[in-house]
Amino acid sequence: MQAFAYVACAHKKTNLTNLLISFKDVSIRHFNTLVFEDLNFSLEKGQHWALVGNSGSGKSTFLDFIMGKASMARGEAYYPYFDQHIQEHHQDDPLFNRYKLITQVSARHEFRNLSNTSDFYYQQRFNSCDSEDADTVSTYLSSIKVVNPSGLWTIQKATEWLKLTYLLDKELIKLSNGETKRLMLAAALIKNPVLLLLDNPLNGLDVSARQDFNELIREISESGISIIMATPATEIPESITHVAVLESGKMIIQCKKYEFKPISFHTIGQIQTNQDELKQLLSATPSVVYDTIIGMEDVSIKYGDKQILDGVNWQVRQGQRWALTGHNGAGKSTLLSLINGDNPQAFANKIILFDQPKGSGESIWEIKKKIGYVSPEFFQYFPTGSTCLQVIESGFDDTLGLFRVSGKSRAETSLRWMTLLHISEFAGALIRNVPVSIQRICMLARAMVKNPSLLILDEPCLGLDVERQEQFKNLIDTICSMTDLSLIYVSHYQEEMPLSITHSLKLEQGRVV
Template sequence: MNTPLVDINRISAVIQGQQVLSDISIQINTGGHWAVIGKSGSGKSVLLKAIAGKQGITAGSITNNFKPSADKHTAEPLTSQRVALIESRHHFKNFSNTSDFYYQQRYNSSDSEDAMTVEQYLSAILAHITEDHYWTLEKAVDRLRLTDLYQKQLIKLSNGETKRLRIAAALVKNPSLLLLDQPLTGLDVNSRQYFNTLLQEIADSGITIVMATSPHEIPDMIQTVAVLQDGKLVQTLNPAEIKAHEFEWASSVPDVDEAEIESLLSLTENPTFEWIIKMNNVNVRYGDIQVLHNVNWQVKQGERWALLGHNGAGKSTLLSLAYGDNPQAYANDIILFDKKRGTGESIWDIKRKCGFVSPELYQFFPMDNSCLQVIESGFYDTLGLFRMSEPSRAAIALRWMKVFNIEKYARHLLKNIPASAQRLCLLARALVKNPTLLILDEPCQGMDDQQQQLFKHLVDTICSKSNITLIYVTHYQHEIPNAVDHYIHLKKGEVAQVESISR
């Protein structure tokens, strides 16, 4: 009998007094590729971290049988050498490797110069690798389609581009075991289809893969599917059985408290505007790279837009202009809330009227506030609460937590709750002040089917009971709320199509 690559024997784990893994046993054989599925908060991410040695266990054992590296100069532990874990949040540092990036750094040219380029980042990894492997730097860059991004700074990558870079960075290390937490999150349709082929090549190169994913996105090379529920391994299936299997979290449609939502919306009266957004021949350029080219876009109050386009099409840059973050707005003809940019309004005047959530905000949001404080900070448009909590506003924040079914996390630090619940906290933060404009950039990332249905129903309810203006970005057609009545498609920084739907 072959010795397993990783032998997980009855492990348990506790975080902040909560049991998150309980009595899990799995044998991962070389070339035996696993998918781990389950409801959000079921323990998928924690299990991957435990396998990678980044999460302590309170019972059981994890035995690795990796071959030592041929690089005798490395001081890394064997697990760090042979296991690559790609989590939902990246940990990029600035050029001097002394501090993390911050949210608005990508839009400020002087500060963004402190960020490595894709080439510098990958070359720095390769500098510590002396073995001759299948996944050379050239091959990883080619397969992950990074050639055109080679001179782009990390801070300016889109969410999907960042995902591809992190996978390439893992591959050039040629690990024995590749752990992927929701790897398709943030990838457009073509990239997701290509990723299936890429994973097969990774598997054929001798790397064993374990991935946390949705039951709807299990790649062809997966051989075994582990189903987690409340931190326990409840089923082991083969991929063919998944399609015919009904999972509770995928089939039940959650209720939305429409009366409570209407009550919360009534707490604030929004002003009236003719133009929420009006952009005339807008151009954005970073050095030699043209990100937006002659974009024209008009959004009137009460309209609900879906903003669509491939990874790197310019969607996030367009939103940064609408939300006031991008200083290149002053060099363009842009009207926000009936005022032309550059005529005296401040960035805070704009943000006061907006609720906003995006993958980039999630990546850079400080994690050391309680969840209730995070949501209350939405009243002040700050990344965390930097003042004494106001009881009346904290009460409203808690009411929104109950709408999202996350009130149990109110006193927990944001960093100590599941990634899906973290994202729901940021969504509640965007809604807490009943904004005039709600910008939702890939809001359902990391959510299970039930949470996605809840959120979609919630957005439709808000739209039906208010005059809120909505901009919604997604790579998944089924996530688009029914309330959406306008579409704008970007392609390589240009408006490819604008359409309206009569209802």
């Protein structure tokens, strides 16, 4: 059971002359599921709101509703400021609507290739020929349709603030997770919207970028753009004026920020793991003994004139647990792609994987069978039409989706992992319809179903609340205590690192520091 403690908050009065949005007794439906009932909320010009609450409380759905991506089942919704703005500036354009005055930065990007015939695929960023079928950062930003041409956020201002200037000639597909997040923020600002919606904008940003974010929010608010952002209770920027607490599809608290005490917002209790069941699942297949899990000697990767990795030497022995750290764009994802079989330049370097030199006859799929992999970029390309159970079962074949008839034994094992992780109720739900926290845990289960010798976790806790993060860390530590699993763990947050970490590798500009 979860218990919450809150502070009392004062009643909020509405200034009708600056009213942007007003929801009265609104019920919100998302993917045929009723998420909110009898919601009341209003936003005035000059207000900036933080939405806080546990994973699955409805924060992302509420932002989607404002953006027009979720439907109103009943209730009353008013947009007086937007309607007035359209009347004054865009009444001659019948296609112009309020949603063009709102921009949203969500968890997934929507980049397309140059021919606009299909989405990018995961390995495309590592294949030089295919990666050229993508806009550069500069071209992409130049193509954005600006809502308010006289607004303060020009391409130059946005790229300088978000430190994208050195990336302007880089293809979109080659950006790291953190660089992509900064680009999405820049693209949203260049439109100069009336309202900016941010869904956990700090996810994927390194320490330096997170420190700059507070100042960025201040600059955005002073430029006249109103902000609503979903964020952890402990990471509310100073310029936020109001806080709304969400719980199980209800907005249970609305108050001014100075009245909200993050220390009073917490969960009580821990999610327990059935250790006997975990032992049985981990012992279902015999473990293989290796001497060298990863061996790299003077590994260098270059794309054109850009040096991505420069003289990397790295030895990972069986049973070692490594933290891999570095700033956004330091080369972490490229380093991991050499291990996971996704980067063809691995064959041009001296690399040993599971005691075998790279290129000695093993196939990519033979390598992948020994590796469990979780990453935000990986999830970006996963087909959203799969059920959670199918996503997990696809881990047996290392495919993005289930492309063979489901096997009874594999499905049963996948469901056992879901039960162990307390997510079995979502087995038949589409992965796109479940909370981000459930999506992340499904990806962990997908990585573990085949009992890999090496587990690579690239920012696995993005989107998880504190309770789920603790569950995740405890599970990893328990698995490490029961097996000789080798681990590579990537995170910008020191507090997310499992206690079982024994070694550390830090990259800076492609070099080991």
